[in-house]
Structures are given as structure tokens and as C-alpha cells.
Amino acid sequence: MIISVASGKGGTGKTTIAVSLSLSIESIEDVQFLDCDVEEPNAHIFLKPTIKTQNKAYIPVPQIDETRCNYCGRCAEVCVYNAIAILPPSEGKKGNSLIFPQLCHGCGACSALCPQGAIKEVNREIGVVEAGNCGRIEFIQGRLNIGEAISPPLIRQVKKHIKPEKTVIIDVPPGTSCPVVASLKGSDYSILVTEPTPFGLNDLILAVELLKIMNIPFGVVINRADLGTDEVDKYCYEQDIPVLMRIPFKREVAITYSKGEPMVKVFPQYKKDFTDLFNKIKKERCKRENRDS
Numbered sequence: 001m002i003i004s005v006a007s008g009k010g011g012t013g014k015t016t017i018a019v020s021l022s023l024s025i026e027s028i029e030d031v032q033f034l035d036c037d038v039e040e041p042n043a044h045i046f047l048k049p050t051i052k053t054q055n056k057a058y059i060p061v062p063q064i065d066e067t068r069c070n071y072c073g074r075c076a077e078v079c080v081y082n083a084i085a086i087l088p089p090s091e092g093k094k095g096n097s098l099i100f101p102q103l104c105h106g107c108g109a110c111s112a113l114c115p116q117g118a119i120k121e122v123n124r125e126i127g128v129v130e131a132g133n134c135g136r137i138e139f140i141q142g143r144l145n146i147g148e149a150i151s152p153p154l155i156r157q158v159k160k161h162i163k164p165e166k167t168v169i170i171d172v173p174p175g176t177s178c179p180v181v182a183s184l185k186g187s188d189y190s191i192l193v194t195e196p197t198p199f200g201l202n203d204l205i206l207a208v209e210l211l212k213i214m215n216i217p218f219g220v221v222i223n224r225a226d227l228g229t230d231e232v233d234k235y236c237y238e239q240d241i242p243v244l245m246r247i248p249f250k251r252e253v254a255i256t257y258s259k260g261e262p263m264v265k266v267f268p269q270y271k272k273d274f275t276d277l278f279n280k281i282k283k284e285r286c287k288r289e290n291r292d293s
């Protein structure tokens, strides 16, 4: 089962939940932890894995052979990311081509559709995929190179490591944009972590809409549940969204976090709550499967 842990906004405690869940069920499940928050992976701070392999990640970007190109502009037309520009003739030249590698997603459309066969692909390094383990937990993370603007290709390379026979926990980047979609895709269930504030509710609503479009079943975990308002609870009730867990604010937990210690290691009493969370997810998933069959 693939469980993604997502959040419409940053700072809700998403990584804390993903890490705590993994550490709480590692004795009963074969767990694989994927940190897909490749722009700022931080689960390793808490899990402290032993990294065994580091593989550079590349994407194929186009290179135009000017001796073959007739500047028809087809490649620029098909590139939805505006990573190629074909310029009109000037200074006695039939035309000019410009490639913006930082915008290229490596989809291959331009090279496949060039009528002159003038485009070859060259690898461009975008980051690294690291794999190792933290006790019984298999750990994989992506790290995007500084200055890179596009993370979904690296996220997809991290996800190639998924072993569906295991319980896979994915730490999803915050927000609702393309990296989030790339991370969530293929999930059997998603946990949306939020906090009971107007910002928390606003971004929860966006994340809920995304998961509905992606047809991924989900439930909500409310972190710092005793602070703020009850608007998140009301919203979940009205929308028939299961609230899987409420975690009250505790200063000691915040201190633990700031020291890079997983909360369930310092406060093992939480392990039962996270094991219950896992069992609820299994039940919710069964309910959904029965409803759909």
C-alpha cells in the first residue's frame, strides 16, 4: 500500500507525521520511506538513515544540429514548457534556435516530432537519488541541485524505487502544484496534514480539491489541534472527510522537533496513536474498495 503524506501548506508537521508513522509500524510492516520533497528533503534529519547508494539524476534535454535544422519551428510549437525558441532569419542566417535547458522537462516531444531529425538528446544533471536504510526502514530521497526550477522529473526517479509489496510512506512536498501531483500519483491513500487556522483551512480545501480530481482516497490529521478555531473540523464534517487523528500542541514535542529527534522515539507513548492511524487508513481503504466494487 502506498500512503502519501501531504499538506496544502508548509509547516503543518507533514514530515513529523510521515516519520512517526513509519517508525511506529516498522515492527509490524515492511516499510519503505520516500522523501519526495526534493527541493528541501528533511526526513533524513529525523530518520538518520545510513546512505548506501548515491546516483546522479539526469533529464534528457534537446540539442539541435544546425546543419539539419530548417527552422520550421515545430519543436517550439510542441514544447508546452517554452523551453525552445526558433527565431526568424537575420544577418544572412536562415534562422536561429535557442534552448532553455532549465525549463525543459525532458518529455522528448521535440525530438520525436522534429521532421528533420535534427534534435538529439543530451543528459543534464538535475540532482541525486540516495538510498539506504534506517533500521528496518528502507529509505530513499531525492535532492534537487541548487538553482534547479523543475522537480517532477527527479521525483519520478525517486518513485521508480517504489516496491508495491511494501508499505510505502511518501513525504510529499507542500502545496498543490506539479511536484505535489507527481508525488501523489499512484497513491492508494493520502493523509492530509493541516492545522486549525484560517490559512490551514484555506490550503486544506485546495489539497482536498486536488485529491478529488486525482481520485485518491484521503483523510485528515489535525496537528496542534487544540490551538486555533474549529473551522477545519466543521469543514471536514460538512464534506464527510474522516478526521483520522488529532495531535494536541505540546511544547516538548516542538523542542524534540527542533533537535531533529522523531517524536515517537522521545515519546514512545505516541506509537500506539500512529499504529491506530495506520489501522484506520487500512479500514478506510477497505471501505472505499468495497464501495467501488
Ligand code: SF4
Pocket: 064, 068, 069, 070, 071, 072, 073, 074, 075, 076, 086, 113, 114, 115, 116, 117, 118, 119
Ligand atoms: S523541429 Fe527540427 S527542423 Fe524544425 S526548427 Fe525544430 S529542430 Fe529545426
Ligand code: SF4
Pocket: 060, 061, 062, 078, 079, 080, 081, 082, 083, 084, 103, 104, 105, 106, 107, 108, 109, 110, 111
Ligand atoms: S524535451 Fe519536452 S520539455 Fe524539453 S524542450 Fe523538448 S518538448 Fe520541451
